[in-house]
Amino acid sequence: MAHMASTAPSPVSPEPTATVHAGADGGSASRPRMLSGMQPTADSLHLGNYLGALANWVHLQDTFEAYYFIADQHAITVRHDPALLRRRTRATAAQFLAAGIDPNKSVVFVQSHVPEHSQLSWALQCLTGYGEAGRMTQFKDKAAREGTEKASVGLFTYPVLQAADILLYDAAKVPVGEDQRQHLELTRNLAQRFNKRFGPGLVVPEPHILKATGKILDLQQPDKQMSKSRGGAGCLFLLDDPKISLKKIRSAVTDTGREVIHDPERKPGVSNLLTILSTLSGTGLEDLQATFVGAGYGDLKKETARAFTDFVEPFQTSVHELLCDTGTLDDVLAEGAAAARKQAAARLEVVYELLGFLPGRP
Ligand code: ATP
Ligand code: MG
Secondary structure (H helix, E strand, C coil): CCCCCCCCCCCCCCCCCCCCCCCCCCCCCCCCCCEEEEECCCCCCCHHHHHHHHHHHHHHHHHEEEEEEHHHHHCCCCCCCHHHHHHHHHHHHHHHHHHHHCCCCCCCEEEHHHHHHHHHHHHHHHHCCCHHHHHHHHHHHHHHHHHHHCCCCCHHHHHHHHHHHCCCCCCCCEEECHHHHHHHHHHHHHHHHHHHHHHHCCCCEECCCCCCCCCCCCCCCCCCCCCCCCCCCCCCECCHHHHHHHHHHHHHCCCCCCCCCCCCCCCCCHHHHHHHHHHHHCCHHHHHHHCCCCCHHHHHHHHHHHHHHHHHHHHHHHHHHHEEEEHHHHHHHHHHHHHHHHHHHHHHHHHHHCCCCCCCCC
């Protein structure tokens, strides 16, 4: 998906001023709250999900009170198979844990286990302009694949559900890939609009985008980002047989010229491989380029393949162990849902009150 497009002023209301601060009744003063999620739209996450999001989540759980969720409601915005969805939801949870998300430090849960997401989403949809939703480039991209006529209303309103996901938890920071920047801007606009109209009820979150790995590109089409739903020969799935991935790395599209240098404008394919190798190996781009002076694209691919294998083999072993014991995995998710609901219900109550909904009898 393209970089963030500028968000035009909303047709629904002028831009707002009132804000609620994170930590007011959300994240503790010492650890601000943070939230992020992934869709269970494939049997496996891909390297972009890992480097652009998951690996950062692991670090962030020490400094933040973190909420990490599996966005199964987002996964039904396009046609899906129920049995596959069930399997993929567990597989995604297992990959979170195998990557190092610790349920004793972070709240790990499944979106559909917390009904407040849909409830807040409805309230926010009523604050979102039709044109404003129509400008979301991810909708345009996904709808273009099947044709806009066939795209579901759920796909259209998906960014508003995403806004609800974030705003329920008073998240101060949302770590996302570059592709989600526009959605986060919508979330901020909706929170500000709500606060201006009804009084301070929602925390306005900040994006937390790591530039170096913000966007891992498709190995075959380095003008597009690696994506689960597109998959294909340019996508490195973490749970594929490593032999398949190594072949994909060997066949990665490179660029004209011979030099192994990081120049995303002129050499998007080579720069992408360098970014991958740099992040997987923990070697800075400058140092890495120095090791390739006089070497060629074949050497770069070989080193990238080696680093990928070193990472993915132990990762796969832990995922398989976790999936062998679904009872324990489901217990982790149930505990996560209980903790998430506590916070989500409290925030929704404030929102309903400000909206003027009568309190229901307990
Ligand atoms: P889909 O194609 O179904 O949208 P996806 O591969 O884009 O799947 P998501 O579940 O939409 O994955 O995103 C999960 C997280 O991974 C988000 O934080 C997103 O920003 C990040 N992410 C997805 N693709 C990439 C990528 N190629 N590079 C970096 N981060 C990515
Ligand atoms: Mg996506």
